Amino acid sequence: MSFSPLFRTIVFAISLVFSLIVLGIAAHITSVTLEYFGGYLIFGALAIATAVLTIVTIPVLFIMDVLRRGAFTSMIVVELVWLFVLWVLWLATGADAASATSLTFPFGCNYFNPLENQICHEFAAVEAFAFLNFILMFVYTVVILVFSIVAGSRGNSVWTSSVKEANFHAPTNGATTTHPLTQYSGANATHSQPEAPSNTVGTPVTV
Template sequence: MGSFSWFRITVFSLSIPCSLIGLGLNAYSVSLTEPYFYFIFSALGVATAVLTILTIPIMLIVDFIRRGAFTSMIIFELSWLFTLAILSFATSAESVSTSNSYFPRGCVYANTDPTANKYCMELLMLGTFAFSNFIMFLSYTCILLVFSIIGSSRGNSVWTYSVKDATFFGQNNSWHVRQQVPLNQYSGAPPTGYTGTPVSQPQQLGTHNTHSGTPAQSPHMQPQQFQPVYSGQPQGISV
């Protein structure tokens, strides 16, 4: 298991407690406002945290106990983790926007209104943990995408493999040989170990005739024009 696999396990492991904390805070916020309304960041935060808590441990466990599962494929991890990163960023941005709307001066109500100050602190914590998941997921997907492109350019099939089985920086020798075959295909040199007898070239037409004593006409010479010879006798067929 390489260092990048350990980095993957670390990111997945840290995202689970962040999601658990975010789930608790968002659920508490929903319970306070549920009879009348609920904030968008609370509902979005609950949904994002539930998806993260349900899918990330499954991806880790399946990768350990089963090889070749679709949940461990790089192409699946890139798309799913990027989706979680976008949801986490939306949760963080919405909580910050709500905090600026209700508490424009910040959390400075500790002496005047402790309850309002507590809500302000909870909003800041929600945004912090959601943004932490966004940073971890986005960093992992960007690095994995770069590594996958490098591995694919070297002839390695990485998109349908897991991170622990993929080869990102090694050269695929078979792919390199296939690329070199067209360059050496018509070199004219016989292959190594060739033991056959060379075939002589067929004799060209128009070679020298040793019986007639007349030099043969070169195949590249133009034929001489035929000139009839008059013998004094009438030509044609007699009647």
């Protein structure tokens, strides 16, 4: 397995794990706020929505690439666009969680009530994993984008290929043409001079 597919697999797997963690924590935060305050926090709902989108779509991108060659979802351009959407959502989730943490728990997690301490730590966990997912997807997107641009500059367009099938390091496409007169050179070249037409008219004989 080359670097790009392996890198893709690792990023997708870690992102899924982090998304599952965020989904569970955000769901618990939302459950507590609904129970005690009769409402939910915006960052909690955003975290749940972003995690669900990631958990649903990332396996689709990966499995379709394995099961069906040339699938629309496997194209590099489609994958980059969708991952751009995801990392923007994860960035927004992390930023919203950081804002909610600073407003709700301005003095850190030092409360006598164990539930308050737990929720405070869960706020921080959502923030941390959201930013980690953002960093993972952002780095992967930038790397694949740069590889694709470099390959395109060499005349090897990979935008409609999958990461698994794309050859980012292929040389520039182009055929070389050899002129027939230049295929021989030096002492090996033999130039034959055309023979002059022979005169078949004989010399008259005098008797």
